[in-house]
Amino acid sequence: MDIIFNDQKVVSISTEKMFGDKELRSNAKVLFENSGILKIGHGFKRIAKILLERGIHIKGIEFDTELAAYLLNSDLQDFDLNKIYFIEFGDNVSFDVKSRLSAISALKKSLWEKLKLNGLLKLLEDVELPLSPILAEMEFVGINVNQKNIEILSKKTEEQIKNLEKDIYKFAGEEFNISSPQQLAHILFTVLGLKGKVRKTGKGALSTAAAELEKLSEEHPIIDLILKYRELQKLKTTYIEPFPSLIDSKTGRLHTTYNQTGTTTGRLSSQNPNLQNIPARTELGQEFRRSFVADKGFQLISFDYSQLELRIVAHISNDEKMMEAFKRGEDIHTRTAAEIFEVSADKVTKSMRRDAKTLNFGVLYGMGQMGFQRASGVTRERAKEFIRKYMEEFSGVAAYMEQTKQSAYQKGYVSTIFGRRRKLEGIKSNIPELIRQAERMAINMPVQGTAADLIKMAMVKVHNFVHENLSHEEARMLLQVHDELLFEVRADLAQKLSKDIRDIMENVFKISVPLTVDVKCGDNWSDMRSLSVN
DNA sequence: TGGACGTGCCAC
DNA sequence: AAACGTGGCACGTCCA
Ligand SMILES: Nc1nc2c(ncn2[C@H]2C[C@H](O)[C@@H](COP(=O)(O)OP(=O)(O)OP(=O)(O)O)O2)c(=O)[nH]1
Ligand SMILES: [Mn+2]
Ligand SMILES: [Mn+2]
8 A cells, every 4th residue: 555644754565564563563553543644645445444454443634646536537437546647647657666656746736736726625625535434434344134035035036037937938939048138039029029119229129128028018928027037137146146245254244345436426336246226116126125134233224315306406506496395395206206196195105206206307307208208107298298397387497407508518517516526528519419418417417416415424424423422333334325324223322323313414514495314224224114303 | 268338227 | 218317237249
């Protein structure tokens, strides 16, 4: 690990060397945990995690050239020291230690000036820098997994998949690879001769996407079997099979890796495994989610911002109607669901509300009538009418959309209310399709990015609160899922901590509408009961 | 054999 | 599939 201490003493440490020796190790602890000794480096999250594995909690991170580069240009693919240095100075960094450290030093000076110039220093110092060791800790702590539950689920789905395969081959009259869209299309449209109109994919092949197959389900019983097969196969190959091998056999816990520089908007991403896309919707998905469990004597508590990006766009656009709705405590997702599905608000199911989310955010971020139709199932006329009325009712939001496009075109970038930026070169293209696409990106980023800023700030505040008041044996933050934080808390503290953490999250930053947080608590990540405000 | 690409689908 | 956006990941196919 290459680190510059106190802007002077330049050190590169081989981990093996440092931790092989008892004395060096205790010296290292003193050095790294001294917040008065300022550290400069490239990618401190990785370093912080290595140190945590040796019982050291790093403090005094002054500057991280990787995070600085990310704030200055969030759409870079790769934030390698070499790449960043080359972009900055048009030269390569040699492999030797001295070169790496002087590269970091030079980058720090140069990037610091640019951050200051672009008003990004506060985001770096108050948000990204303090967040990085927190993410390292969350990765290090991991989440407890019930392997038995996954095992049982595995047997069940395996059996079902086998049976489905048999039935599908029988209908098809031959065996083929159901997972191959090409072979599947051949069976459906050539062998079985299905006549239902199906869209072409981008490259011109007949689409076998679920939305298309659903339209054929009346025409042949094989369709429903294929859809079920897809659902089970997805669960099996993406979740059930890979997860057990990723569990730490000593602790039974599963550790993700967060990427703090992986999105153009400021969101985090999660990989190996991705714990931000654990199934939640279907019955089967919920069964898998049930495998994420609290330690003995602990509870999982989930804190999820209510309608987060709608509240943010209400604030950014200063939309009177939307602001009023939130001040009255309305649920706009539920309202949309009631309207689209033509039921009263109290008859809106979870599934209907999730579909309404797609519509509300879809329209906000530029969904057309066709897209709305597909997502909602309503007629062309009703789709068109809904979008028109949405823009009419929330005229402030409509104005925001227009103004943001203009501003993006004029400045070449858009930004969140805290100044995080996304460059949008594509908006100056000559290709209409690329312009439209860039426009939609422009509308989305300030909202999604502000949401990311807010939850990052909340994470820092909540983490500080928890560490100042409790030990790791009492409460720990496990996961972030974009607008949700998942904690593992000693059962007897759950009630009180729920209130404290909710308060911190709801008051993280005052905007023109209330921010509210839904709190749920349970033994696993699936069966959770709501905790009320008091 | 392995990487790039296309298709598809999970979450927010 | 597309005039919603942001991701990660698995599989099949094609090609070097
Ligand atoms: N563009 C887009 N953004 C989405 C979509 N689904 C979720 N998001 C974004 C906007 C949401 O505010 C944010 C958090 O997702 P949630 O599932 O928690 O929804 P939300 O907070 O809006 O409603 P909630 O009250 O928590 O059920 O993620 C989507 O389908 N499209
Ligand atoms: Mn939410
Ligand atoms: Mn959420």
